[in-house]
Amino acid sequence: MFDALADRLESAWKKLRGQDKISQSNIQDALREVRRALLEADVNLQVVKEFISEIEAKAQGAEVIAGVRPDQQFIKIVYDELVQVMGETNVPLAQAENKPTVVLMAGLQGTGKTTATAKLALHLRKLDRSCLMVATDVYRPAAIDQLVTLGKQIEVPVFEMGSDADPVEIARQGVERGKAEGVDTVIIDTAGRLQIDADMMAELIRIKQTVEPDETLLVVDAMTGQEAANLTRTFHEQVGITGAILTKLDGDSRGGAALSVRRISGAPIKFVGVGEKVEALQPFYPDRMASRILGMGDVLTLVEKAQEEIDLADAEKMQEKILSAKFDFTDFLKQLRLLKNMGSLGGIIKMIPGMNKLTDDQLQKGETQLKRCEAMINSMTPQERKNPDLLASSPSRRRRVAAGSGYKEPDVSKLVSDFQKMRSMMQQMGQGRFPGMPGMFGG
Numbered sequence: 023m024f025d026a027l028a029d030r031l032e033s034a035w036k037k038l039r040g041q042d043k044i045s046q047s048n049i050q051d052a053l054r055e056v057r058r059a060l061l062e063a064d065v066n067l068q069v070v071k072e073f074i075s076e077i078e079a080k081a082q083g084a085e086v087i088a089g090v091r092p093d094q095q096f097i098k099i100v101y102d103e104l105v106q107v108m109g110e111t112n113v114p115l116a117q118a119e120n121k122p123t124v125v126l127m128a129g130l131q132g133t134g135k136t137t138a139t140a141k142l143a144l145h146l147r148k149l150d151r152s153c154l155m156v157a158t159d160v161y162r163p164a165a166i167d168q169l170v171t172l173g174k175q176i177e178v179p180v181f182e183m184g185s186d187a188d189p190v191e192i193a194r195q196g197v198e199r200g201k202a203e204g205v206d207t208v209i210i211d212t213a214g215r216l217q218i219d220a221d222m223m224a225e226l227i228r229i230k231q232t233v234e235p236d237e238t239l240l241v242v243d244a245m246t247g248q249e250a251a252n253l254t255r256t257f258h259e260q261v262g263i264t265g266a267i268l269t270k271l272d273g274d275s276r277g278g279a280a281l282s283v284r285r286i287s288g289a290p291i292k293f294v295g296v297g298e299k300v301e302a303l304q305p306f307y308p309d310r311m312a313s314r315i316l317g318m319g320d321v322l323t324l325v326e327k328a329q330e331e332i333d334l335a336d337a338e339k340m341q342e343k344i345l346s347a348k349f350d351f352t353d354f355l356k357q358l359r360l361l362k363n364m365g366s367l368g369g370i371i372k373m374i375p376g377m378n379k380l381t382d383d384q385l386q387k388g389e390t391q392l393k394r395c396e397a398m399i400n401s402m403t404p405q406e407r408k409n410p411d412l413l414a415s416s417p418s419r420r421r422r423v424a425a426g427s428g429y430k431e432p433d434v435s436k437l438v439s440d441f442q443k444m445r446s447m448m449q450q451m452g453q454g455r456f457p458g459m460p461g462m463f464g465g
């Protein structure tokens with residue numbers, strides 16, 4: 023399920039991969055892709071707009087965590103937002119203090135309302151909550167038979183008064199019966215129509231006013247896509263819902279409904295139907311659903327582990343680079359930024375034994391020096407960053423970098439030669455030959 027959405031998001035992320043920071047423009051590209059993905063998945067347009075603008079705000083506000091690839095960070099932002107839209111955690115079915123708990127099932131015909139009624143009863147029975155199901159759909163005699171048959175199958179009693187009685191009266195008496203028999207939960211199956219109509223709504227409202235349910239659950243067919251949004255809005259505005267059951271998630275549904283329902287009603291999706299059998303009901307978990315929508319089996323773990331794992335991998339890679347002389351200006355810049363992220367240079371240097379005698383003036387100079395380095399490296403081409411020798415051998419390249427960064431050619435020249443010296447020193451250290459650095463490395 024959700025294949026199409028997963029594919030689209032996957033291609034959105036591919037676009038982001040390989041870029042070294044989340045910038046406003048590459049977020050715009052990715053956001054456009056995400057927007058298209060969600061729309062193609064039949065998420066309601068308004069929901070998509072709000073979702074996108076929230077992701078945008080979060081992505082732009084977020085600093086790129088050192089060592090985390092921008093696409094991974096973006097995955098986390100999209101994932102977090104998806105989870106939030108769908109409601110953070112699973113919200114269990116209400117349980118009334120005064121028994122019985124009354125659950126009213128609402129929804130269009132064919133969405134799986136009657137099946138969901140039986141599924142819910144079976145689910146509760148397994149939790150040792152006794153149930154009574156009430157059949158109020160008098161317009162389709164087959165509907166009453168269907169519930170009675172399901173009741174036999176799962177060994178849950180069904181209250182019915184045939185097809186000549188008033189649905190409101192059936193509901194009222196059904197709850198009375200449940201009370202008299204001391205059952206834990208009464209689940210009322212109601213009539214659906216193929217489309218929303220005024221009579222159906224009026225009857226539902228009367229039943230609701232009469233039995234005052236603890237839960238009014240809207241049953242939504244996940245296959246209906248965009249329509250799920252309109253349906254949710256209408257039922258919520260006219261009847262008021264406390265939750266939803268999303269059915270037919272075992273089919274090749276587009277997933278958009280999951281996002282829309284919660285967002286539009288504010289009511290949580292409590293269960294999902296994943297098959298025709300009465301056992302095929304599962305609690306709804308927003309985080310799992312988000313993972314499925316994103317098409318990544320274990321995105322949760324991935325996202326949570328991302329930072330430490332990538333930090334580790336990055337540190338190892340950096341060490342490898344240093345030892346194999348592949349350490350270049352890009353790596354150097356990364357290290358500079360790490361230093362900057364860790365707070366002021368002064369604070370760090372003062373923690374190093376033997377370095378705490380530096381004056382504030384000297385430290386200030388160090389910080390300024392860092393900024394200069396960064397500005398100059400930023401003006402280099404990717405090739406120059408990779409291969410500092412290009413700069414060492416070309417005065418015109420150095421002049422261009424100087425002009426771009428606002429410094430002079432000798433400054434660039436000094437940066438390049440210092441960098442080369444540092445790099446060869448690091449290599450020697452990597453090979454076990456420690457050049458004379460009194461006091462600093464204990465050798």
Ligand code: GDP
Binds near residue numbers: 270294298302
């Ligand atoms: P109602 O008219 O809303 O009461 O819908 P029903 O409960 O009669 O279900 C309509 C059809 O959808 C039936 O064929 C059910 O077997 C089927 N159905 C219900 N829930 C699911 C589900 O979660 N998955 C699948 N694949 N089919 C379902």
